[in-house]
Amino acid sequence: MRQRLRRFIRRGLEVTGMIGPLHRRQERRLARESGDMFDDQRPMPPAELMAVVSGTAGQAWFSERGRSDAARFLELAAAHGLDTSGPIDVWDLGCGCGRIARWMAPDVIAAGGSFTGSDINGALVAWCAKSLPGRYFTNRLRPPAKLHAGSVDLVYAYSVVTHLREKGTRAWLAEVARVLRPGGLALLTFHDEDYASAWGPPEILPALEHQDYVVWNDAMEGSNYMSTWTTRRYFAEMATPHFEVLDLMPGSLEVAVQAVAVLRRPG
Numbered sequence: 143m144r145q146r147l148r149r150f151i152r153r154g155l156e157v158t159g160m161i162g163p164l165h166r167r168q169e170r171r172l173a174r175e176s177g178d179m180f181d182d183q184r185p186m187p188p189a190e191l192m193a194v195v196s197g198t199a200g201q202a203w204f205s206e207r208g209r210s211d212a213a214r215f216l217e218l219a220a221a222h223g224l225d226t227s228g229p230i231d232v233w234d235l236g237c238g239c240g241r242i243a244r245w246m247a248p249d250v251i252a253a254g255g256s257f258t259g260s261d262i263n264g265a266l267v268a269w270c271a272k273s274l275p276g277r278y279f280t281n282r283l284r285p286p287a288k289l290h291a292g293s294v295d296l297v298y299a300y301s302v303v304t305h306l307r308e309k310g311t312r313a314w315l316a317e318v319a320r321v322l323r324p325g326g327l328a329l330l331t332f333h334d335e336d337y338a339s340a341w342g343p344p345e346i347l348p349a350l351e352h353q354d355y356v357v358w359n360d361a362m363e364g365s366n367y368m369s370t371w372t373t374r375r376y377f378a379e380m381a382t383p384h385f386e387v388l389d390l391m392p393g394s395l396e397v398a399v400q401a402v403a404v405l406r407r408p409g
């Protein structure tokens with residue numbers, strides 16, 4: 143009964159748009175609360191930006207997970223045939239405040255390639271542009287992105303379609319394919335059934351039994367307030383019109399690492 147009342151009130155806040163200021167207030171509180179310091183000799187974003195993307199302002203987590211996600215993406219790209227030791231053009235879609243770009247961009251540029259990041263949040267993009275190597279721009283919630291067709295070798299998006307409705311995810315799959323060169327790779331993370339079982343709200347797994355794509359907290363699309371969930375089977379189905387699906391790596395049950403789809407634009 144109490145749960146139903148809570149859900150009813152929450153829906154009211156969502157429908158009236160009042161959830162926005164409340165969510166921002168929560169982000170500001172998180173920024174004030176969880177501020178451990180960690181010096182990794184790279185520009186560190188301010189706490190309030192970290193809280194927007196990570197739900198915490200912990201610098202050690204931000205640094206270590208950014209470094210390991212960047213390394214994992216490069217390893218995955220190399221394992222699927224991209225020569226990451228030479229010059230490659232990389233796009234970080236939904237770059238946030240550069241958690242991964244802080245590690246990826248210097249290496250890509252040092253190898254003679256180019257690095258581009260984009261995000262819907264102008265404050266995050268402004269910090270990246272001021273603080274990190276590479277080119278950064280703001281894109282809209284839906285495509286297109288200001289990038290030429292066939293101009294990029296590798297696109298990655300960590301925890302981005304996890305905040306989009308199905309229509310948005312499908313639109314970005316098509317856009318990523320447009321921007322990739324033939325043979326180029328996309329590494330897109332998503333909330334799959336394994337991630338849901340370990341880290342999701344308890345309602346998600348049962349919902350996935352009869353729904354292909356579940357939207358949790360249906361408001362403020364693109365922000366961390368909304369999260370979306372699907373199965374590996376259905377993600378592959380959405381990607382198939384545009385890509386060869388090379389691998390679908392399950393979300394981790396031990397640490398909160400999302401599922402990764404490894405996709406290749408047919409060449």
Ligand SMILES: C[S@@+](CC[C@H](N)C(=O)[O-])C[C@H]1O[C@@H](n2cnc3c(N)ncnc32)[C@H](O)[C@@H]1O
Pocket residue numbers: 194195196235236237238239240241242260261262263266281282283284299300301302305306363364365366
């Ligand atoms: C959970 S954060 C992850 C940020 C970053 N990828 C990382 O791993 O730290 C999600 C990010 O996706 C961005 N975002 C959401 N929808 C987007 C869209 N349609 N296009 C670009 N960025 C988007 C948000 O603004 C936010 O910065």
